[in-house]
Amino acid sequence: MQNFWQDLPRPFFALAPMEAVTDVVFRHVVAAAGKPDIFFTEFTNAASYFSEKGIESTRGRLAFTADEQPMVAQIWGNNPEHFAFMAKGLATQGFAGIDINTGCPDKSVIKQGSGSALIGDYELTAKLIAAAKEGGLPVSVKTRLGKFKIDEYREWLKFLLEQDIVNLTIHLRTRKEMSKVPAHYELITDIVKLRDEVAPQTLITINGDIKDRKHGEKLAQQYGVDGIMIGRGIFSNPFAFAKNEPGSDCSGQASRRVSNGAPAPVETRAADCPSQPDPGSVDKRQELLKLLNLHLDLFDKYSPELEPRRFDPLKRFFKIYVRDFAGASELRERLMHTKSTDEVRQLIN
Ligand SMILES: Cc1cc2nc3c(=O)[nH]c(=O)nc-3n(C[C@H](O)[C@H](O)[C@H](O)COP(=O)(O)O)c2cc1C
Numbered sequence: 583m584q585n586f587w588q589d590l591p592r593p594f595f596a597l598a599p600m601e602a603v604t605d606v607v608f609r610h611v612v613a614a615a616g617k618p619d620i621f622f623t624e625f626t627n628a629a630s631y632f633s634e635k636g637i638e639s640t641r642g643r644l645a646f647t648a649d650e651q652p653m654v655a656q657i658w659g660n661n662p663e664h665f666a667f668m669a670k671g672l673a674t675q676g677f678a679g680i681d682i683n684t685g686c687p688d689k690s691v692i693k694q695g696s697g698s699a700l701i702g703d704y705e706l707t708a709k710l711i712a713a714a715k716e717g718g719l720p721v722s723v724k725t726r727l728g729k730f731k732i733d734e735y736r737e738w739l740k741f742l743l744e745q746d747i748v749n750l751t752i753h754l755r756t757r758k759e760m761s762k763v764p765a766h767y768e769l770i771t772d773i774v775k776l777r778d779e780v781a782p783q784t785l786i787t788i789n790g791d792i793k794d795r796k797h798g799e800k801l802a803q804q805y806g807v808d809g810i811m812i813g814r815g816i817f818s819n820p821f822a823f824a825k826n827e828p829g830s831d832c833s834g835q836a837s838r839r840v841s842n843g844a845p846a847p848v849e850t851r852a853a854d855c856p857s858q859p860d861p862g863s864v865d866k867r868q869e870l871l872k873l874l875n876l877h878l879d880l881f882d883k884y885s886p887e888l889e890p891r892r893f894d895p896l897k898r899f900f901k902i903y904v905r906d907f908a909g910a911s912e913l914r915e916r917l918m919h920t921k922s923t924d925e926v927r928q929l930i931n
Pocket of ligand 1: 600625683685686724790791814
């Protein structure tokens with residue numbers, strides 16, 4: 583079995599799967615701003631995939647392009663037969679891995695016995711993981727600490743680690759806590775110890791409230807975890823994965839501008855070394871609006887190529903790019919009344 587997980591840098595950085603957010607368009611924008619080491623699709627229902635119209639109904643959320651590797655399909659459901667069918671299909675579609683969602687707190691998902699409803703259901707979860715492995719792709723799991731009490735993590739994570747999975751991502755909160763309390767970093771040491779005892783071959787990725795690469799690197803160094811997953815951090819800083827923190831190879835953006843004016847060496851201009859501007863500067867506004875323009879262009883490109891997309895949901899992304907500069911809220915307000923990507927371009931340009 584080809585297992586890309588072993589070849590990832592340590593720590594590796596993952597963009598969290600986020601429903602209605604991390605589609606093929608937004609993932610490309612994030613990659614241009616600062617590339618994560620691994621991508622996940624939005625979660626995709628195995629029952630839908632299994633249905634007669636499965637390929638059509640799941641096409642949008644499973645769409646990805648060749649440059650987005652390693653790409654992991656995140657799946658949810660509660661039927662092993664669906665999981666086995668989907669796992670085999672995903673392997674032929676070029677995915678590098680499969681991730682099983684056992685953490686979603688959404689009521690409609692729980693009602694279907696899926697997502698975080700699986701926490702504590704050892705028998706079914708074991709069957710689902712085994713079924714997902716039938717596709718031949720490396721299988722990982724994303725979960726929460728427990729349903730109601732943080733102490734549940736000892737039994738639950740131990741059980742998951744016993745299933746011989748390649749990576750376990752833990753959103754460091756219970757389902758009940760939603761995202762309302764700080765992530766429980768105080769448990770990481772114990773979780774890593776548990777992993778070392780039960781399944782030293784399984785990688786541990788932590789998730790919850792991690793702001794950016796610098797923050798993630800600090801946590802990885804402190805706790806010895808393998809991977810860092812960032813979700814909402816990308817909303818307040820689309821450059822969250824960029825490597826150009828002071829002292830790193832990419833720190834030269836500012837000095838490039840003030841030095842002798844010669845172009846920077848090509849390698850420091852790679853996608854993971856974008857020009858991360860100073861907060862509050864004119865540069866920052868330009869860089870953010872450049873990303874918005876890219877988002878619009880990719881929306882127009884992938885909509886006809888991969889899956890038709892409605893314009894209105896695009897508006898929820900505006901606040902990521904139109905922020906932290908004079909006149910931002912006024913511009914955002916006007917953007918909310920637009921009806922096409924061209925109208926948006928006219929306003930921002
Ligand atoms: C809008 C939104 C959609 C989400 N969709 C998914 C999903 O499809 N699958 C999943 O495993 N987690 C999903 N999550 C949870 C995130 O992946 C992540 O676990 C959570 O936001 C905590 O990480 P953060 O503090 O870095 O955001 C979603 C979160 C948000 C905010």
